[in-house]
Amino acid sequence: MRVALTKGTLLVPPTYFALSHALAMPELDWRVFTLAARIADPAVTIPIDEAAPRTLGSPLPLRVTAQARGLGQMRRAITSWRPDLIHQQQATWSLPAVGAARETGAPLVVTLHGGDAYPRLGRGVGAAWNARNRTAAFEGASRLLAVSRYLADVALGAGADPARLSVHYQGVDTDWWTPAPNATETREEPVVLFVGALSRLKGVDDLARASATLVGRRPHRLVLVGDGPLEAGLRFRAPAHVTFTGRLDREGVRDWMRRARVLVLPTKPTQGRQEAAGLVLLEAQACGVPVVTYPTGGTPEMIAPGASLLAAERSPHSLARSIDEALAWSEDERADRGAACRAWVTHERSLRGSVDQLHETYADVTR
Secondary structure (H helix, E strand, O other): OOEEEEEEEEEEEEOHHHHHHHHOOOOOOEEEEEEEEEOOOOOOOOEEEEEOOOOOOOHHHHHHHHHHHHHHHHHHHHHHHHHOOEEEEEOOOOHHHHHHHHHOOEEEEEEEEEEHOOOOOOOOOOOOOOHHHHHHHHHHOEEEEEOOOOHHHHHHHOOOHHHHHOOOOOOEOOOOOOOOOOOOOOOOOOOEEEEEOOOOOOOHEEEHHHHHHHHHOOOEEEEOOOOOHHHHHHHOOOOOOOOEEOOOOHHHHHHHHHHHOOEEEEOOEEEEEEOOOOHHHHOOOOOOOOEEEEEOOHHHHHHHOOOOOOOOOOOOOHHHHHHHHHHHHOOOHHHHHHHHHHHHHHOOOOOHHHHHHHHHHHHOOOO
């Protein structure tokens, strides 16, 4: 089966999720179609067709103009390859895939990842563009896949056909995201880890405040992996126990996860949007690391019941209480919780299980 994997733009890292299923399904003939790509991982060997190459580094107005001009070229490239199926990642920038599906008769599967499922986010040209693409994807897709039950409900509220919509948890590779081999007890201060964009949506500002109030009576090291709009302010005010690593590759992220006592992802509703899933929560738990998160969007669907922690409310005070609880665990309790986290991800949120479900979806829409 020839599968055209389509996405507006493709950056790896960090957006491994767009390619993870294709890399795990080598028995299919894959080709990626995008407007522009930046691939910095040599493990990505799938052929990539760019309709507007070398535009990612351009100033925003020039980039948007060039990519808009590339939409027709992307649609023609997909059509000329004659795929048996088209799988679009994110409804935004889905017009080339929708058009190619119409021209070739190939079924279209669209995976909704977050803001692309909402009925309206913000105002202006960007919001109108997202709405146009979302409407086209909802109407043209043979199957819509939402990455959480929460996001499926958002899509239903935006007009998705319930008969063509299903939940497809993305899953993580539990053969790669694993606990540290031959782990030994350490006498270093425990690491509280954050991985993601340093933004209000991800709640890193709440985490910084919670950690600062907690460190005096519960010593720990706060490690922030990533970059983003809040970075400069956080660095300016950071106490001595905070470490900034910048953006890391997958190996670097996994190394920190294996050293962490707990991973914290306190995502918050921002401008009408909530976290759809949070794959980093699954990656950490697959490494045997319990997580702490807010009850936001789809994040409660991503934590091992009884092993990881869901803060009682979205506030730095509540977050500090949950982190305090995690840091107070004995070594045995921490180990038991970590093992339970990994077992849950392996059985409920693994990439292998996600791939099996995607095989069934592909078989269903191509009958």
